[in-house]
Amino acid sequence: MKRIAQIISGLALAATLLAPVLFFADKIELPLAQEWMLGAALAWFAATPFWMEHKASD
């Protein structure tokens, strides 16, 4: 579970960065980039507490 959450968090951070880069490169439109970033934010806040808190209590 912890490993899956970490993977989701990593993908969320990657998407947060990739969406503006693709918009910058004219590969996607801004509304789509914004949707990616919103989805990535929700995924980050849903997944990260599982492993970040777990690590903190080690």
Next chain:
Amino acid sequence: MRKPLAPAILARGLRQPLTETEHHDPVQEYEREPVPPKALLGLKNYVGQFAGEHVAGTELMIGPLFLACGVSAFDFVFGLLAGNLLAVLSWTFLTAPIATRARLTLYYQLEQICGRRLVMLYNLANGVMFTVLAGAMITVSATALGVFFRFPMPQLTDTLPTGAGWVVAVLLTGVLFSVVAAYGYRFLSRFANIAAPWLVLIFVAFGIIGLRQMGLKSPGDFWHVASTVIWTGGAPQPGQVKFTFWHVMFFAWFCNMAWHIGMADLSVLRFARRSWYGLTSAAGMYIGHFMAWIAASVLYAVQLHQEPSNTAVLPGPLAYRACGLAGLLAVVTAGWTTANPTLYRAGLAFQSLMPGASRFRVTLITGLIASVTAVFPVVTMRLLGFVALWGMILMPMGAVIFMDFWVLPRLGLRSNFAANTGAQFNWAAGLAWLLTMTFCTALVLTGRTQIFFVSLPGWFVTSLLYVLLSKLLQCRAPQPAAA
């Protein structure tokens, strides 16, 4: 700016929250004794801590205000590089050497030098500044509500509330923040830790999207676009001061003056194994006070480019234009995670003046006062000046600590005067503080220097006054009894 951390979090680093037992045991925080070797922290703790806490809600206001001050690209970029370097060097060569030798909190060190009553005055000043800063953060977060409810929001020159919608939004936000700060500080401090990496990347996204909207198509063209379209160095917006290289450099240097030259980070760096760990402050400076300020400034440039008549600095609409709902989430998160520890710190400062009062009640009342100040946008729209004023007010105590630690013993004078004599109020330190503030205020009010620069001569004035007054005081004070 920076999110102030609660003592418990400061003590152990962001990744090591205390257990409930430890939280209620002040000895575990080493608040009134030097930190023992077993409790020292490694380099990684400091890199993470500095990097995370300097991407705060204030960056969303400060970045655009630079542009409103008519800064040019060269002055902005190189001023930030130089000023942040000076800030890092201040942490490394002023704060960290004392922190790693004395290994005491700022408050205990001050109490040893100044006496309990003068520390109470310092706490009062600190509490007032934290309250006003928390109010500014409530203002920042409330601008996110304006995107949906479309009530009139403050313009750059506004000092009074702009209507009932604004007042209701700010008060609702403020009450919510206050209740959480009073009830659930530890929950939100954990939330802040989780949000920090994402917030850093959202600021990167602000910059990338904003630069593309300003017409940048290749990273190689950055300087051309930056100097001819974004930071063109024209006249400042009405009510703002024209910023040059020196303004930017001094602002970046003194933005966290209370923490480095003012020595508040003695409490953080006392756990460092080596004094050169002060260099890790570069992680905070160059992520938060370089990248984030530039990114936030670009967002304002996009607004001015698309709607030249819209000069309002409102983080909510600025972030929404670039990143949509994720941008709004970032505004609320950055504002909230900054306001929460700020209110907590203000509450602690005020509580120290009334030890019998409950922390819950004091924090709640402090939050409500901050909410009322947030209704008036004057502080937020003049945030650059407020930050400089904060540094000016708290800096003298850092100069007192510096001279007391390094210079007084070399002159044959006693360090830690209050601890050695039992004095409750060290008049040398108190007068040095008061006279320095009078001197700096006079310089600013008579137009001899601007608030952004005045703390530099102020530091030397405090240092000189403290040494001279200490000599005078210690000649007349009784010598401590021989052991």
